[in-house]
Amino acid sequence: MDFDIIVLGAGMVGVSTAIALQQRGQRVALLDRRAPGEETSHGNAGLLERAAVVPYGFPRDIGSVLRIGRNRSTDVRYQPSSLLQSTPWLWRYFRASAPHRLAAAAHDMLPLISRSLDEHATLLAAANMQQLCSDDGLYEAYRTEAGFQREADNARRIAAEHGLRLQILGAAALRAAEPGLGEGFAGAVHWRDPQRVADPGALTRGYAAYFQSLGGVLLQQEATALTPDGSGWQVATVQGKLHAAQVVVAMGPWSDDMFRPLGYHIPLQAKRGYHMHYRPLGPGLQYTVADVEGGFVIAPMQRGLRIATGVELARRDAAPNYAQLEQAEALARGLFPLGERLDATPWMGSRPCLPDMRPALGAAPRHRGLWFNFGHAHHGLTLGPVCGQLLAQQICGETPFTDPTPYAPARFL
Template sequence: MLKSDVVVLGAGIVGVSVALHLQAKGRKVTLLDRRAPGEETSYGNAGLIERASVVPYSFPRDLLVLARYALNHNVDAHYDPLFAPKIAPWLFRFWYHSQPERLKQISKELLPLIQNSLSEHKALIAAAGMEHLIREVGWIEVFRKEESHAKAIAEAKEIYAPHGLKFDILDAAALKAREPHLKDVVVGGVHWLDPASVRDPSALVKGYADLFVKRGGTFAIGDARTLEAEGNGYRFETRDGPATADQAVIALGPWANDVYGGFGYDFPLAVKRGYHMHYAPVGNAVLGHTLLDVDKGFLLAPMNKGVRLTTGVEFADRDAPPSPIQLQRAEPVAKELFPLGDHVDPEPWMGRRPCLPDMKPVIGPAPRHKGLWFAFGHNHHGLTLGPVTGRILAEMIAGETPFIDPAPYGADRF
């Protein structure tokens, strides 16, 4: 029977990072997933290590904006009307935590994670030999309206500059110089210089997982829902039979509730679904940076596979069939911005973002079960925060003082 010091449930960026950091502490670790590493939520994100995101995505406060969302015709957000009554209580809590003073405090509590996100990635990137996937060119917000551009410039100077973040303000000509193949629908941009971009997020996670196995870790295929307490430890099933571990980490992103619910925990975990499709550029067009079209609400990212168009948020049941609506709305407006050609993928990819209403992840021990640990709920920033989460949790499990105070991320806040 396979025996480990720790089993980490979930082989996305968070789980793989936790496993690597525990391994570095001398722990014998099993990494368990139903699929190969990096093939769920970690597969389909925007590919940004978002060092500049010091303010989390919050609930809109403008009544006109809310009315527009309620009509359900937007590119950047869509909801299933039948799902609306179920998600409404969570949205109310999200709105509550998005009030300006609370958002300011939440941003302050998230800041240490964001500030250390790129440096923690770089350590793993170097160890795993994944430098070929990383481009330190930042990313660019682009604007179609003068008023939204002016608002973004003011926020960059007032909110982000005090944190030492570097950015360039671009008029239409300067933006065109950096992205020559953009069409003439934009009036300017803000180029955030600190973040890094990843040309294949799934390959990065697989590279980290390969490093874990190379260093002696065990990757096992199995169903995380089989986890149960047994004696002073935990038992679970793998494809090759039963296994045990002294401690267990739930790092299952949007599926975390499938496991922690069995232990009697109930967190306000919701899922924001999203989609992507890869396109071949038309002719000799080249996209040099990841672009967020702020006024329309979609993102274009240069990937190894092509130009990835990623959508905003869809509120629907986690396991409901995919809906084509958001990509159908996003594709024509994206083609107004950049010359996208044929689809590269046979069908759209759908992913699920694990979100908590206070916009902070859960990182730390389970309050009522010795040896059970949580690392989930990273909202829109799982790729960004995976390695820093792994380091904090490994330090906690090892009985060390974490290099970042984990108190704001504790499970006991709910």
């Protein structure tokens, strides 16, 4: 089979990229070893995070560093055996999180974040998937009065700077808005711009079905190697060989399996996370609530209430450690309406992260016809469609809607 372009990876990023290319008249094959949207794009907290205008930096205050160092927090954990290997990456991340560099990262990401909902809206309508998405925002709830006051002020400043919609709720107002919550929160910041997806894997599958309806070809095969082949590329799979003039690597946390053998040393790190579903008690939850000081998010999903954990720094393929999820569950019980567990085992996945908090999106610097679109970290569900459009514009020689230089993979050469 011959294609113009093969997109490797059918998560939200690969599916969106394949759609944007197919819409431009390219003959696209979208290849994944599983069905679309069964990995990271399935397991996340389901937020289209329009209000996330500042990337998650490495904490710089000594109190947070010491707290994380003790390795008992729910928001950030690490696997001691992986620390040595991760140190160079962590050092780059720490440096990139200095206030002026974090502000530069936020500035660079703004064109993507601010357009993210518009691109999803177009796809939601085209794929007829609007029923999965609600525009009821995100509640960031605080257990302590001090935390609440500090972050409410911070949120007001960010909202004013970026024209975001915001509501500040005290304890009573929060419980009136979300009757499923127990007593124990001092208050919450209600970001009104984010949207909530009730099944992010199903959304990715719906977009993939739309790709097929445009004439795109979906292949369920495992890619084992990627090699230059004459003027194009050969993708070796367990079933045989595929050829195309161009290839996009959009394999999320597995992208290094393809780019490393080609000689690229892009520092891709897994920030792992876990989820578990629970039967909702009583009224359940109407909205997604981030328990900020608890260090986890609880989202009402079609399957039940999903706890999505914070970050675990570990090797991508190391055995799971469910301690972080268990701790989050213990903290959540009593405050959230959680019944019994609904999944036999917790889900585990990896946020694909680059130390400068920008994705690798653009041409591979040393190979013609090879393109990258990975490293969307905490916000790949949100950013998939907008990043798919931006890459397709570059591949097809159009004027990109924003300057793509900050995301160019060449910055890691």
